[in-house]
Amino acid sequence: MVKRQFPKPRDLAPLMKFKKVELNAKKRRLASALTIYDLRRIAARRTPKAAFDYTEGAAEAELSLARARQAFEDIQFNPAILRDVSTVDTSRTVLGGPVSMPFGIAPTGFTRMMQTEGEIAGARAAFRAGIPFSLSTMGTASIEDVKAANPGRNWFQLYMWKDRDRSMALVERAAAAGYDTLLVTVDVPVAGARLRDTRNGMSIPPALTPKTIVNAIPRPEWWINFLTTEPLAFASLSRWSGTVGEMLDAMFDPTVTFEDLAWIKDQWPGKLVVKGVQNVDDARKLAAMGVDGIVLSNHGGRQLDRAPIPFHLLPEVVREVGGDTEVLLDTGIMAGADIVASIALGARFTLVGRAYLYGLMAGGEAGVDRMIQILSEQITRTMRLLGVNSLDELEPGHVTQLARLTPIAREPTDAASTASSKASLPKTASVKTAPAKTVPVKTASGKTAIRKTASSKPDGAKAAKRESSSAESSPTKIKAEGKK
Numbered sequence: 001m002v003k004r005q006f007p008k009p010r011d012l013a014p015l016m017k018f019k020k021v022e023l024n025a026k027k028r029r030l031a032s033a034l035t036i037y038d039l040r041r042i043a044a045r046r047t048p049k050a051a052f053d054y055t056e057g058a059a060e061a062e063l064s065l066a067r068a069r070q071a072f073e074d075i076q077f078n079p080a081i082l083r084d085v086s087t088v089d090t091s092r093t094v095l096g097g098p099v100s101m102p103f104g105i106a107p108t109g110f111t112r113m114m115q116t117e118g119e120i121a122g123a124r125a126a127f128r129a130g131i132p133f134s135l136s137t138m139g140t141a142s143i144e145d146v147k148a149a150n151p152g153r154n155w156f157q158l159y160m161w162k163d164r165d166r167s168m169a170l171v172e173r174a175a176a177a178g179y180d181t182l183l184v185t186v187d188v189p190v191a192g193a194r195l196r197d198t199r200n201g202m203s204i205p206p207a208l209t210p211k212t213i214v215n216a217i218p219r220p221e222w223w224i225n226f227l228t229t230e231p232l233a234f235a236s237l238s239r240w241s242g243t244v245g246e247m248l249d250a251m252f253d254p255t256v257t258f259e260d261l262a263w264i265k266d267q268w269p270g271k272l273v274v275k276g277v278q279n280v281d282d283a284r285k286l287a288a289m290g291v292d293g294i295v296l297s298n299h300g301g302r303q304l305d306r307a308p309i310p311f312h313l314l315p316e317v318v319r320e321v322g323g324d325t326e327v328l329l330d331t332g333i334m335a336g337a338d339i340v341a342s343i344a345l346g347a348r349f350t351l352v353g354r355a356y357l358y359g360l361m362a363g364g365e366a367g368v369d370r371m372i373q374i375l376s377e378q379i380t381r382t383m384r385l386l387g388v389n390s391l392d393e394l395e396p397g398h399v400t401q402l403a404r405l406t407p408i409a410r411e412p413t414d415a416a417s418t419a420s421s422k423a424s425l426p427k428t429a430s431v432k433t434a435p436a437k438t439v440p441v442k443t444a445s446g447k448t449a450i451r452k453t454a455s456s457k458p459d460g461a462k463a464a465k466r467e468s469s470s471a472e473s474s475p476t477k478i479k480a481e482g483k484k
């Protein structure tokens, strides 16, 4: 029988821990976000659908992005115990300069459309944190204003337009303003099919239609900001009535080749990095050209759908070119653990695109600060739990990749498939071949025949999830040598 008594005030007092109520709604909102996915949820509530979907969306069935994220989820960390991890250093030298953490802000176009503070918010937050900020050719703040907001490291991202003189004029301005690195993006010969934009009738700037006005009602702050601040303007043009994809197709030069890259390289005084590398052969060619770095990236899944997963390419690319060229990585990073795993497999540095934009949409500059804080805390905590004190101590042995979404071995059928299969098969990873299945197919004469085939996969991002969750998860050890 439990003996009960009246609670005495002197016993209650130590239990009463009322926190000071945060009166600033933005601070309260951002403090409630513990992960990048939390920031994403806040961003979705506060941003008009067309602008949010432009950020969130990828190309076609959005499989490239879903798979890149899945690949990060499908890792196991292997910690070492009984190490003194009282101090952790996340800094290193990247492309000739210091960074306080192993990630920087990726170049994104039209950033003021997501939230009115745009690139300036990102640049200021990057400066405070000691990480590089990348400004896109399609940026909505000028090269000089971004430099003023971030006296630290700025990188300029170049898209080669049909009007080369105008493209190179931007490059000259970036050099004059003291940008230390040029990122030449090479995965946009034409625009990827961003179906959400077409479905939403997304134009630049967003148009006031009955649909957007209804959608604006629960998001007044975005619209007040949009209508009462400087109109959206681009380095290139101020208005475009079609989708972003149509605009890119009208402006971008689809004839750019390795020779053009060499020509650009000759004119740039700083470090030159090629962004959008997706196989080992191209990485080798670029290393032979003497570029300073490459970014393994499929543009956050916004270009070619079903593209190689950059994280899967990492070990072989690092092994092949990592001695001469710094290998960077982006696409799909949503947590500090993704960054730690990339560094362990040999990436010198990583870039975050959507994670940054979710922070921006959730709370402007303070939201970008929060994004950086979340990733930074996740990185240091993961490193401590792994038993390492510095980025250089991270090594491939810290990561086991679980064997979902690994490429199925097959006979190459043509030159293109040779390149991609060579590129996507990690040399030391054991590759599982899906069991052959018999499926009925219609013959030319209309009769039904039975053909042997590798296991067929359903379409769509949800299907990718289903496919991966039903797949086996046996561990595949990745061994990458020659890590820089």
Ligand SMILES: Cc1cc2nc3c(=O)[nH]c(=O)nc-3n(C[C@H](O)[C@H](O)[C@H](O)COP(=O)(O)O)c2cc1C
Pocket: 054, 055, 056, 106, 107, 108, 109, 136, 137, 138, 139, 157, 185, 275, 297, 298, 299, 300, 301, 302, 330, 331, 332, 333, 351, 352, 353, 354, 355, 357
């Ligand atoms: C809204 C948005 C706009 C982007 N604009 C550009 C751009 O102008 N130039 C560029 O090289 N990459 C651009 N990217 C790609 C990013 O630089 C980066 O490769 C990608 O976002 C990485 O994937 P993540 O979003 O999963 O981090 C853009 C990405 C997003 C989400």
